[in-house]
Amino acid sequence: MRIGLVGYGKGGRFFHAPLIRSLPGATFVGVVTRSAERRQQLAGDHPHVQAFDTLEQLLAAGVDAVVVSTPLDARSAVVMQVIEAGVAVVSDKPFAHDAAEAEAMVRAAEQRNVPLSVYQNRRWDSDFLTLRKLLASGALGQVTRFESSIERYSPSSVGKASGGGLLRDLGSHLVDQALQLFGPVVRVYAEMEYREPGQVFDNGFFMSLSHINGVVSHLSGHCLQNAPRPRFRVSGTEGSYTVEGLDGQEDQALAGLSPATEGERWGAEEHRRWGWFEQGAERERVTSERGCWMAFYQGLQAALQGVGTLPVEARDALANTRILDAARQSAEQGKVMVLPVPVGHGTKNEINSKMS
CATH class of the missing domain: 3.40.50.720 (NAD(P)-binding Rossmann-like Domain)
Structure with a gap:
């Protein structure tokens, strides 16, 4: 190719x-x-x-x-x-x-x-792949709340226009992951933070997404945070999963490394960066899956050769963008935005009953 x-x-x-x-x-x-x-x-x-x-x-x-x-x-x-x-x-x-x-x-x-x-390369982050495996195994039971955050202290990122602000740029990753895990969203509430009055592009945000299946996602991002939240905290009836810090592929890439130069070391998380499963007094390490951003390009290559679907469908990105639009409207108007119910996912009354 x-x-x-x-x-x-x-x-x-x-x-x-x-x-x-x-x-x-x-x-x-x-x-x-x-x-x-x-x-x-x-x-x-x-x-x-x-x-x-x-x-x-x-x-x-x-x-x-x-x-x-x-x-x-x-x-x-x-x-x-x-x-x-x-x-x-x-x-x-x-x-x-x-x-x-x-x-x-x-x-x-x-x-x-x-x-x-x-x-949407963060579908292949180590922590996200690990979480998907935990959910598939049923280890957390029924998930009620998904908390996902990428916060760091990076003053040079304030006001950057290249990605349309932090909500639009970083938020697209967090929303994509939430949609992949828990499906369509029907209600959105958001807050946005600006360092200076009149600043066009936000440097921090919070979103609350209500999924049709009853899960609530709390998503946040910030580029001026000295004490970041956990990357994930996922709460279920049988336990919780938490993990600190970002997937290491970003640091590897910025250091000039690649899957070709690193081989099996690419995307592998050192054990001290693994997350935790916790339930009451029980606490144990969860072995992290190996991150693999390369999977996006491998999936693209296969799809163009007629084997399988695209690694990220364009209509997934359209759904993502609609949620980001609703989040901005919510922050500007100070109210919860209600999204149309996707076809095949029940009536609005059925969804409201399920989520109440």
């Missing part, structure tokens, strides 16, 4: 390029960037990968898929160009500014029968 990349900022350089280069049976064709600094970085990181001035040049070189990792303001236009060219496309997250923009991309891809996926 021949893969091209548009954008060589932090996302393109550290979270896409190393995985594309590590993917067996794939050729990293080139990167579209006109920045002299980023071209120099590309030459140092991947000496045999070509830099292109335009998307048209990349497409002319021959690609089976294009990954778009530009800032959010430019992203949808590039995604639409790739769709119009009839080439499979991966959009970085967040997928869109709002649901209208997301729906336009999804409809265009469906009308032209072009594969469109979204890079």
Whole structure:
């Protein structure tokens, strides 16, 4: 499979390029960037990968898929160009500014029968994979509350526009994980935090999502937090699972490592970073699954070869975007937002009865 990349900022350089280069049976064709600094970085990181001035040049070189990792303001236009060219496309997250923009991309891809996926790589974080295994085994019993948080102290992130603010950017990961675990959401309440009056982009958020199945998800993110919450705290009738800190793949990628250089060490969590199962006085370590961001690209490769579905469906990202829109509206209006009940999930009265 021949893969091209548009954008060589932090996302393109550290979270896409190393995985594309590590993917067996794939050729990293080139990167579209006109920045002299980023071209120099590309030459140092991947000496045999070509830099292109335009998307048209990349497409002319021959690609089976294009990954778009530009800032959010430019992203949808590039995604639409790739769709119009009839080439499979991966959009970085967040997928869109709002649901209208997301729906336009999804409809265009469906009308032209072009594969469109979204890079929700944290579906393959070590802690998330471990949690999915615990839930599948029934070890926690019936889950009542899912708490998920990514908080850190990073003043340089304040006011960054590239991802549309922390709620839109980081929140897209947390919402995606909640939807994967517990399904559709019918009520959303949110709060957003700004460091300075008049600041356009938030530096912290809290969301409460009420799922149709009765689980309540509390999601939060912050870039100015000195004492972060646990990454996950999942409460069930038979026990709770907690884990501290972030999956280590991000640190590995930012250190210039890749699945190709690290082999079995990539995504493996040191035992002191494993989470805990707790019930009353009982407390024991839970062995962490190995994280595998590479699984996204392996799934993309298989889908384009006609084996299986896309690793992240575009309509999942559309549902995600609608929740993020509702969260912003909730924070601005100070009220709970009620979302339409998805077809096949019961009536509103049945859902309200189940959740009361």
